[in-house]
Amino acid sequence: QLQLLGSGPGLVKPSETLSLTCSVSGGSITSGSFYWDWIRQPPGRGLEWIGSLYYSGNTYYNPSLRGRVTISADTSKRQFSLKLTSVTAADTGVYYCARRSSDGIDWYDPWGQGILVTVSS
Amino acid sequence: DIQMTQSPSSLPASVGDRVTITCRASQSISSNLNWYQQKPGKAPKLLIYAASNLQSGVPSRFSGSGPGTHFTLTISSLQPEDFATYFCQQSYSTPYTFGQGTKVDIK
Secondary structure (H helix, E strand, C coil): CCEEEEECCCEECCCCCEEEEEEEECCCCCCCCEEEEEEEECCCCCCEEEEEEECCCCEEECHHHCCCEEEEEEHHHCEEEEEECCCCHHHCEEEEEEEEEEECEEEEEEECCCEEEEECC | CCCEEEECCEEEECCCCCEEEEEEECCCCCCCEEEEEECCCCCCEEEEECCCEECCCCCCCEEEECCCCEEEEEECCCCHHHCCEEEEEECCCCCCEECCCEEEEEC
16 A cells, blocks of 8 residues: 655754655555645645646646745655745645546545644744 | 635534535536545545545545536535544646635534
């Protein structure tokens, strides 16, 4: 059974770069027609899609993040990563990694456990 | 961006109640609508995909309807383990967007 485990620092200083990693077990990030996504949830607010990495290597990002985001993969380690530059307090929240099935209609399953990231000096 | 509006935001209910949550899209999204359940401190769990398809392992008391702009998630008989937050998500076009969530709690 595929499982995702997110990791990374829980505290990042303003203007610095947030870096998170999602480790995949029970499957490969290069197999099948799947996307590997990052989603976040600011405190008390709804979920926001950050971006996607397709198994072929193509990436797609939310325009609202204005070029601050990069998603990449290390296939040998079965990991994909998120980098968000120039963070502010507005980037505080729980960050989730998730696999997105692409079979005409996309859905997220499974999700990682979530990483709470606080942006503060 | 497609806006997803969920209602109600809070839903007090009792065990055995029939519960219905609504999600409206700002434009037609066909059947590209999914429902998730989230419990405190846990990752979201897929319940319903493509508006009305029950994810494997999810109890049959959960059901969904669509398509178009108006979608519902129904729990036919609320069980103790169903007290949680539910949210919808459209996968019609990027950026994918989510509803604000509905918290089902004890009346």
